[in-house]
Amino acid sequence: MRDVLSVCTYCGCGCGLYLHVENNQVVGASPSRNHPVSRNNLCVKGWHVHEFIHSPDRLSDPLVRKDGRLVPVSWNEALDVAAAGLKGVKERYGPDRIGVLSSAKCSNEENYILQKFTRAVLGTNNIDHCARL
Amino acid sequence: MAGLATTFGSGAMTNSINELDHAQVVLVSGSNTTEAHPQVARRIYGCVDRGAKLIVIDPRRTKIARYADLHLQLRPGTDIPLLNGIMRSIIDENLVDDLFIEMRTENFFAMRDMLLQIDLDQVAATTNVSKCMIRQAARIYAQAQRSVICYCLGVTQHICGTSNVQSYANLAMLTGHVEQEFTGVDPLRGQNNVQGACDMAALPNVLPGYQSLDDPGVRNKFKQSWGVELPKTQGVTLLDMTHGGSVWSEGFEQLPEPIRAMYIMGENPMLSDPGIKHVEATLRDLDFLVVADIFLTETAVLADVVFPAASFAEKIGTVTNSERRVQLMNQAITPVGNSRTDDKIIAGIASRFGYDMEYESSAEIMEEICLLTPLYGGMYHDRLKGSWGLQWPCSDRTHDGTQYLHKYSFTRGRGRFEPGDHVEPAEPLSEEYPFLLITGRAYHHYHTGTMTRRSHTLVREHDRPYIDMHPEDGKRLGLQRGDMVQVDSRRGTCNFTVKLTDQMAPGELYCDFHFHEAPVNTLTISCSDPVARCPEFKICAVKAEKVAL
Ligand code: SF4
Numbered sequence: 205m206r207d208v209l210s211v212c213t214y215c216g217c218g219c220g221l222y223l224h225v226e227n228n229q230v231v232g233a234s235p236s237r238n239h240p241v242s243r244n245n246l247c248v249k250g251w252h253v254h255e256f257i258h259s260p261d262r263l264s265d266p267l268v269r270k271d272g273r274l275v276p277v278s279w280n281e282a283l284d285v286a287a288a289g290l291k292g293v294k295e296r297y298g299p300d301r302i303g304v305l306s307s308a309k310c311s312n313e314e315n316y317i318l319q320k321f322t323r324a325v326l327g328t329n330n331i332d333h334c335a336r337l
Numbered sequence: 338m339a340g341l342a343t344t345f346g347s348g349a350m351t352n353s354i355n356e357l358d359h360a361q362v363v364l365v366s367g368s369n370t371t372e373a374h375p376q377v378a379r380r381i382y383g384c385v386d387r388g389a390k391l392i393v394i395d396p397r398r399t400k401i402a403r404y405a406d407l408h409l410q411l412r413p414g415t416d417i418p419l420l421n422g423i424m425r426s427i428i429d430e431n432l433v434d435d436l437f438i439e440m441r442t443e444n445f446f447a448m449r450d451m452l453l454q455i456d457l458d459q460v461a462a463t464t465n466v467s468k469c470m471i472r473q474a475a476r477i478y479a480q481a482q483r484s485v486i487c488y489c490l491g492v493t494q495h496i497c498g499t500s501n502v503q504s505y506a507n508l509a510m511l512t513g514h515v516e517q518e519f520t521g522v523d524p525l526r527g528q529n530n531v532q533g534a535c536d537m538a539a540l541p542n543v544l545p546g547y548q549s550l551d552d553p554g555v556r557n558k559f560k561q562s563w564g565v566e567l568p569k570t571q572g573v574t575l576l577d578m579t580h581g582g583s584v585w586s587e588g589f590e591q592l593p594e595p596i597r598a599m600y601i602m603g604e605n606p607m608l609s610d611p612g613i614k615h616v617e618a619t620l621r622d623l624d625f626l627v628v629a630d631i632f633l634t635e636t637a638v639l640a641d642v643v644f645p646a647a648s649f650a651e652k653i654g655t656v657t658n659s660e661r662r663v664q665l666m667n668q669a670i671t672p673v674g675n676s677r678t679d680d681k682i683i684a685g686i687a688s689r690f691g692y693d694m695e696y697e698s699s700a701e702i703m704e705e706i707c708l709l710t711p712l713y714g715g716m717y718h719d720r721l722k723g724s725w726g727l728q729w730p731c732s733d734r735t736h737d738g739t740q741y742l743h744k745y746s747f748t749r750g751r752g753r754f755e756p757g758d759h760v761e762p763a764e765p766l767s768e769e770y771p772f773l774l775i776t777g778r779a780y781h782h783y784h785t786g787t788m789t790r791r792s793h794t795l796v797r798e799h800d801r802p803y804i805d806m807h808p809e810d811g812k813r814l815g816l817q818r819g820d821m822v823q824v825d826s827r828r829g830t831c832n833f834t835v836k837l838t839d840q841m842a843p844g845e846l847y848c849d850f851h852f853h854e855a856p857v858n859t860l861t862i863s864c865s866d867p868v869a870r871c872p873e874f875k876i877c878a879v880k881a882e883k884v885a886l
Contacts, residue, residue, distance in 0.1 A: 208669040211656050213649045216526030217354065217376040218658025220725060223650055223669040230650050230669055240725050241354055241658070247375035254650070257673065261632050263645035264674025274643060279675070279685070286642045287689030289625035293598035299568065303578040303596040306539030307603030308528035311654025311666065313702040314679040315530070315537035316545060317694065318602055321683045324563045325692045329550065329572030330596070333539040334528070334604055 209236065213309065214249040217241055221250055230254040290326065299327035306333040349532060351521030352485060353660045353728065360384050360520070362477055362484040366394040366416070366505065371401050373489060374525045374659075381487075390477050394419065396775060397805075397847060398840045407474055410842060413773055413876045415464040417757045419471070420504040422460035424511055425452045426475035433479075434513030441752055442510050448754035479512045483520045503755040510752050526659040533657035536712065536729070541572030546710035562709055565692075579606055579616045598625040602679055603646060607635035613859045614829065629682055645676040652678045654699045655721060657729070661739070663716050664726035766844075770826065770878035772810075774860060775847045804833035805847040806881070811837040814883055821884040824848075826877050829859030832884060846881065 207222040212233075220239030224232040233254045235246045242250070266282030267274040277285075293302055304322045306315050315333075322331040357363065357380035370378040378401060385391050385404060393405040394416070402408040411419050427433060428449065438445050461468045478484050486505050506522055514520045526532050538545040544567075548555045556567055578596050599620070606616050620626060620639045628637040629644040637643045649656075650669040657663045672678065677685075680694075680702065687694040696702050700718035707714055715731040715738075727738035766773060804822060816822060822835045824846070833848060841847055861877050 206669075208650075208667045210650065210666045210669065211529070211658075211664045213529045213656075215374060215529055216531060216659035217374055218529065218656065218660075218662060218664060219376060220664065225669050228670045238725075241376055241660075241662075245376075245379065249375075256631075257648050257650050257670075259632075262648075262673050263631060263633055263637075263643065263676065265645060266675075267633075267640075267643040269641045274638070274640075279677070282642055282644060283682075283685040283689060286627045286644075287686045289627070289641060290598055290600065290686070291690065293624055297594070297597050300570070300572075301594055301597040303573065303599045305575060305578070305599065305601040305604045305606065306534055306537075308531040308534045309603050309649075310530065310534075310679055311649075311652065311656055311699070312530070312533040312537050312663070312706070313654045313699040314602070314683075315534045315539045316702060316706050317680040317683050318600075319538050319545070320563065321687055321694065322600075323567055324565045325687050325690050325694075327565075327568050329541050329568050329570065330578070331539055331572055332541055332575040332578070333531075333534045334575065334606075 205231075212242075212246065212250045212253055214253060219246055219250050221246060221253065223254060230257050294326060300330060302326050302328055302330060304328075304331040306331060308333050349661050350523040350525070350659050351515060352523055353662075354380060356521075357381060357485060357487075358384055360389055360483050360485045361481040362390045362392065364392045364394070364474075364478055364484065364486045365401060365405075366486065366488040369395075369397070369399045369401070370487065370489070370525070371399065377487065377525060377659075390481070392474050392477060396842060396845060398842075407470060407477065409464075409466045409470055409474060412463070412465040413775055413845065416501045417504050418460050419464045419466060420508055421452060421455050421757070422457055422464070422466075422471045423475045423478070424508055425455045425457060425460075426472045427479045427508075427511055428452055430472075430476065430479075432475070433511055437513030438510065442754060443751040444754040448507060448511075448756050451756040478508070478514075484509075484512070484514045485520055485523060486514075487523045487525055489525045501757070504757045506752070507754050507757070510754060515752070524659070529658070530656040532659060532661060533655070533663070536657055536710075537706070541574055545706065546712035548710070558709060562705065575606070579619050596623070598623055598627075600627045600629075601636060601640075602629045603631075605630070605634040605636045607639070629679055631676070644682045645674060646682065647672040647676045647678045651676070652699070653718075654678075655703065655716065655718070655726075661728045662726045663713070663721065663729060663731075665718060665721040764827075764876075764878045766878045770880050771844070772824075772879050772881055773845045774824065774826070774877050774879045775845060776849065776861060802831070802833050802848065803836050804881075805836050805838050805841050807839060807841045807843040807845070808837040809843050810881075811835065814881060816883055823882050823884050824860065824879050825882075826860040826879045828861075831860060846879065 206225045208225055210221060210223050212219040212221050219242035220236035221233050221242065222236060223230045233251060235242045235244050237244045265276040266279055268277045268282055268285050290302060304318065306318045319331050322328060354377060357377065363381050363384065370381065381391065382404065391405045392407045393402040394409045394411060395402055396411055396413040398408065398410065409419065457468050457471065460471065486509060488505060509515045509522045515522060536546060542550065544550055544555060544559060550571065559567055607613060626640045627642045628640040629646045630637050631646050631648050649666055651672040653666065653668045655663050655665050680699065684694040703716060703718050707716055711732055712729045713731065715733045715736045716727060717734065721727065729739065731738045804824065816835050818835065818837050820835050822833055824831050824833060860879060
């Protein structure tokens with residue numbers, strides 16, 4: 205079993221915790237002893253933070269709507285359709301008719317990349333996230 | 338967090354969580370800390386054990402309120418008059434920190450003139466808190482050396498959210514309770530990386546690190562790095578996207594050019610946004626919708642394209658907690674199924690636009706952030722790796738991070754007093770809708786429940802939507818613990834299992850929004866604060882009835 209240092213994803217306290225990994229599966233979580241916030245302690249959400257990771261409901265393949273239904277497709281096809289759809293709206297109506305929602309559950313790097321994509325590629329400042337919610 | 342930003346120049350927690358250990362007075366407001374921020378609550382209980390005084394401002398008698406020396410159980414939505422009352426008492430008793438006001442703040446005279454017109458009897462009548470308690474709170478808070486204010490969404494999610502926040506900032510400046518260790522104003526962030534999403538400028542009006550969109554120097558810096566000219570006009574906010582579009586809802590200005598396509602990463606506005614019916618109509622009416630998420634959420638089922646995203650255990654990256662601590666998450670496993678990290682998904686789309694966004698690793702992305710963002714100037718992954726993270730501002734590789742903000746001067750220079758007026762809640766009670774519904778979050782669940790509800794332990798603890806009601810109201814409606822009640826507002830209907838508890842004041846109800854079976858946001862109003870665009874989630878008028886089985 206390997207222990208991997210990570211950060212709890214359930215609230216703004218940001219407890220440091222170890223994920224216990226066996227055969228590429230996260231099987232448990234426990235607090236980091238010296239972490240300044242967790243100090244060897246987690247709340248109930250932190251102790252069980254790993255449980256959703258291997259849920260059978262996890263999305264595995266990209267989906268594209270065909271004849272009204274979402275069907276699994278390859279990554280290439282899904283990315284093509286997504287890019288074409290966004291391009292279509294941008295060309296028809298202009299960039300400011302596209303809105304982007306980022307996530308307070310994603311990393312800083314992902315947030316940075318999404319706002320860069322919005323500003324540099326789509327060409328609009330229409331980006332926001334759910335901080336207010 | 339527009340309120341704190343206009344007053345202090347920065348909207349983040351001024352202290353570190355551990356500083357709470359040494360506070361002498363903690364004022365907690367609109368935060369069910371025990372359930373929503375367990376580690377902060379743990380510090381507060383600890384310092385109370387060591388003799389600190391605790392003041393809680395909350396319409397509900399929450400767990401933490403039971404430990405309080407003073408619980409101001411105000412009428413929901415009356416924070417501003419209550420704080421004005423407390424500040425008036427501070428002036429009356431001469432507990433003002435004149436030196437601090439003189440050296441570090443501006444606009445004090447406007448504030449004082451406003452406070453001198455306040456009538457404490459009137460305040461007591463508006464807020465339902467006695468004059469004597471208001472005076473006591475003022476003394477406890479002002480007389481201690483090290484007083485800390487912690488607040489949460491109970492304060493910001495009101496039609497007057499921005500003024501609410503400013504009122505707390507006013508209180509702290511009036512008594513000089515900022516700029517030092519162990520004393521300050523600390524907004525507690527709900528989701529784990531709200532702070533980081535703001536810092537990275539997932540916001541329509543700023544660039545990363547809160548740099549101005551209009552500053553030619555800043556724009557040029559980004560242009561050099563990104564190789565394109567940045568769009569000039571400010572973007573629109575989340576609520577304008579979901580409510581000001583082609584399907585437009587009352588209380589909102591309709592956008593002259595409504596949104597026609599959306600890209601949504603890891604969010605579920607179908608459950609989290611107020612006025613869900615409008616959100617659904619808007620999303621359905623879009624020409625094109627892309628969603629990237631780890632589960633097929635209520636929002637994802639409406640999309641034209643859905644990308645399977647990797648969870649936090651499947652990537653390397655940083656997150657920023659409430660105390661501005663930027664920490665590294667290590668990768669535990671490879672992405673589940675065929676999922677990919679969000680930066681890879683976005684890079685794939687960008688390349689189809691002919692724009693290269695391939696990075697070797699997320700460490701390389703962070704290097705670009707460090708170069709462009711002074712606030713994060715020293716947050717290189719190799720530095721974060723061997724440590725517990727660094728707290729911004731951290732300007733370069735040699736900087737050790739910042740434990741508390743505004744040490745010698747406020748980020749904006751001088752702290753600015755912003756006098757605030759009482760605004761009545763957007764929806765008054767009526768004979769037909771006599772109950773006031775307050776919404777919030779519960780201990781065992783997180784946000785829209787997409788993750789926690791797939792965790793069997795957490796579901797075992799809390800498996801269905803509950804509504805809290807005072808036993809007297811329960812008796813009047815002929816309800817017993819465990820009965821089903823139907824709750825209606827002018828906008829929608831939800832069913833809940835009732836819990837009778839004296840946590841609630843009579844006439845007030847409380848429920849959380851984690852369950853799609855009871856989409857609480859079909860009940861709430863989509864009126865929002867004009868400045869911060871934070872919806873008035875917390876309160877609306879409803880009626881309640883027993884459901885016959
Ligand atoms: S363990 Fe609990 S207190 Fe710590 S970050 Fe997770 S949810 Fe928050």
